[in-house]
Amino acid sequence: xxxxxxxxxxxxxxxxxxxxxxxxxxxxxxxxxxxxxxxxxxxxxxxxxxxxxxxxxxxxxxxxxxxxxxxxxxxxxxxxxxxxxxxxxxxxxxxxxxxxxxxxxxxxxxxxxxxxxxxxxxxxxxxxxxxxxxxxxxxxxxxxxxxxxxxxxxxxxxxxxxxxxxxxxxxxxxxxxxxxxxxxxxxxxxxxxxxxxxxxxxxxxxxxxxxxxxxxxxxxxxxxxxxxxxxxxxxxxxxxxxxxxxxxxxxxxxxxxxxxxxxxxxxxxxxxxxxxxxxxxxxxxxxxxxxxxxxxxxxxxxxxxxxxxxxxxxxxxxxxxxxxxxxxxxxxxxxxxxxxxxxxxxxxxxxxxxxxxxxx
Numbered sequence: 001x002x003x004x005x006x007x008x009x010x011x012x013x014x015x016x017x018x019x020x021x022x023x024x025x026x027x028x029x030x031x032x033x034x035x036x037x038x039x040x041x042x043x044x045x046x047x048x049x050x051x052x053x054x055x056x057x058x059x060x061x062x063x064x065x066x067x068x069x070x071x072x073x074x075x076x077x078x079x080x081x082x083x084x085x086x087x088x089x090x091x092x093x094x095x096x097x098x099x100x101x102x103x104x105x106x107x108x109x110x111x112x113x114x115x116x117x118x119x120x121x122x123x124x125x126x127x128x129x130x131x132x133x134x135x136x137x138x139x140x141x142x143x144x145x146x147x148x149x150x151x152x153x154x155x156x157x158x159x160x161x162x163x164x165x166x167x168x169x170x171x172x173x174x175x176x177x178x179x180x181x182x183x184x185x186x187x188x189x190x191x192x193x194x195x196x197x198x199x200x201x202x203x204x205x206x207x208x209x210x211x212x213x214x215x216x217x218x219x220x221x222x223x224x225x226x227x228x229x230x231x232x233x234x235x236x237x238x239x240x241x242x243x244x245x246x247x248x249x250x251x252x253x254x255x256x257x258x259x260x261x262x263x264x265x266x267x268x269x270x271x272x273x274x275x276x277x278x279x280x281x282x283x284x285x286x287x288x289x290x291x292x293x294x295x296x297x298x299x300x301x302x303x304x305x306x307x308x309x310x311x312x313x314x315x316x317x318x319x320x321x322x323x324x325x326x327x328x329x330x331x332x333x334x335x336x337x338x339x340x341x342x343x344x345x346x347x348x349x350x351x352x353x354x355x356x357x358x359x360x
Contacts, residue, residue, distance in 0.1 A: 004058035004297040005089035006098040006290050007082070008043060008279070010035075010066050011245050036073075038064040040085035042092060043277055049294050050271030051326035056297040060277050061089050063103055067245050068224050070102040079107050086117045095302045096120040098293030101244045105222045109160060110307040122296060122305040124289025125161050126315040127323060128242060131288040131330050132161075132264035133168060136218060136240040139262050139333060142345045143238050143352075145215050153177045153214035155207055155228070156221035158185040161242060164311040165218050166201065167193060176201040177210045208232055216240075218264070219247040228252065233259045235359075236352030240264045244287075246336075253336050258352040260345060263334045267291045270327035280337040291328050292319055298326045 010016055013031045016023045023031055043060035050056075063085040070078050082103050089097045097119055099110050104123035107113075114121035140147055152169055156162040157178035170176055170193045178201050180186050186203040193201050204210050211217060211232040220242040221227055226249040228239065235258040241248045242264030252261055265288030266281065273284055286294075296305055299322050306315060323329070333340040 001054075002056055002096070002297045002300055002302060003092075003094050004056060004096045004098065004293045005061050005092060005094035006046075006058065006100055006293050007063055007085055007089070007103050008060050008100050009063045009070070009103060011101065012066050012068070015066075032066070032069065035064045035066065035069065040064070040081075040088040042088065044275060046273065046275050048272040048274050049269060049298070051298050052270075053326060054298045054300070055271065056294060058094060058294070058297065059089065059092050060275070061085050061092070067102050070106050071222070071224055075107055079112055082106065082113055083116045086113055086119070086121070090117060090119050094119055096122065096293060096296055098289060099123045100287070100289055102222070104289070105159075109309055110304075114304050114307060120296075120302045120304050121307060122292055123160075123307060124287075124292035125311055126306040126319040127267075127292035127295065127328075128265040128288040129161055129164050129168070129311065130316050130320045130323070131267055132218060132220075132240050132242045133165060134330050135262055135264060135266075135333065136216060136238065138330075139238045139240070139260055139345070140216050142342070143236060143260055143349050145236070145238060147172050147216065148174060150215040151175045151177070151213050152216045153179055153210045153218075155179045155211070155217060155219040155247065156223075156243070157203075158182055158189055159220060159222060160309050160311050161220045162218070163189055164313065164316065165220070167196060168313060168316070169218075170197040170199040170201065174199060177214065178203045179205070179207045179210050181205050219243060220264070221247050223247065230254075230256050235259065235355040236349065238262070250336060258348060258355050260333075260340070260348050261335050262340065263337070265289065266331045266334050267323075267328050268331050269294065281334070285331050285334075291323070295319060295322050295326055295328060 041062040152173045158180040217239045239261045
């Protein structure tokens with residue numbers, strides 16, 4: 001049996017209360033300073049991951065820095081914290097390590113971490129792309145949106161996930177807008193897409209304008225705070241939020257009953273998996289980045305699989321094939337961790353139709 005570990009971290013300082021309940025009474029600034037000195041933690045033992053061909057077990061290991069600390073503290077300090085957490089995974093017996101949330105974004109996206117560990121490393125981004133695209137296409141179809149003629153926006157398009165999502169979607173979508181802050185990288189990506197597919201993608205650093213005309217949005221920035229608010233979306237829009245921390249404000253779910261927001265990259269894990277840790281989903285479900293690490297362990301591919309800033313279509317095809325082989329599959333739609341039924345999607349579609357009719 002090959003074993004894995006997956007690295008997590010507190011998205012914000014309130015997450016410390018889950019592990020250490022007494023900390024809820026301590027000031028946030030004190031906890032942030034304390035986090036700098038907390039060693040890596042074994043959060044839980046994961047059991048019961050079993051496919052028709054193999055089984056595996058693993059661990060959640062925690063790097064005790066928040067999302068904001070990971071982007072504001074000196075990069076070298078943060079990477080050393082991540083490496084230390086990776087060494088804990090080695091001591092536990094893991095042969096491959098998945099980097100979760102901001103740990104997969106800092107620095108060179110896992111390359112330096114892998115160089116300093118004796119086990120394989122993956123960010124899980126390949127399977128995240130595969131599942132996000134599958135879920136988005138299904139959601140768009142249920143909302144009556146035909147992708148070839150739809151206005152599609154990729155927010156965070158110059159990141160590794162955003163860029164490959166754009167390249168794959170350009171095969172099917174004629175009206176593609178790429179949104180990111182770095183205009184030079186946007187221009188380069190648009191050129192690549194035109195050479196590959198013939199599609200002339202629009203580019204912009206201003207997300208509000210692009211969001212308000214988009215029928216379908218995939219958002220995958222590395223922002224600490226939300227970047228999509230309730231006022232930014234047109235009636236009937238589909239938004240797939242792949243980012244963690246989330247890009248979409250919870251206010252969207254609270255006050256917009258005419259848009260469909262789905263969590264990107266949620267999958268069913270084969271076997272009788274027990275994570276022994278509550279990260280917001282019902283038993284048997286996991287983020288795709290976690291699942292990629294499990295898939296590689298089941299397949300016995302103890303190799304650096306998804307790292308760095310460039311993803312390839314070939315990587316995504318490979319992990320998709322291995323996922324299907326071992327019985328992983330995209331879960332039904334979820335929005336802010338809650339299930340979204342077909343009846344709910346139908347209600348959102350009807351409410352969008354009514355609002356559009358009133359606006360005419």
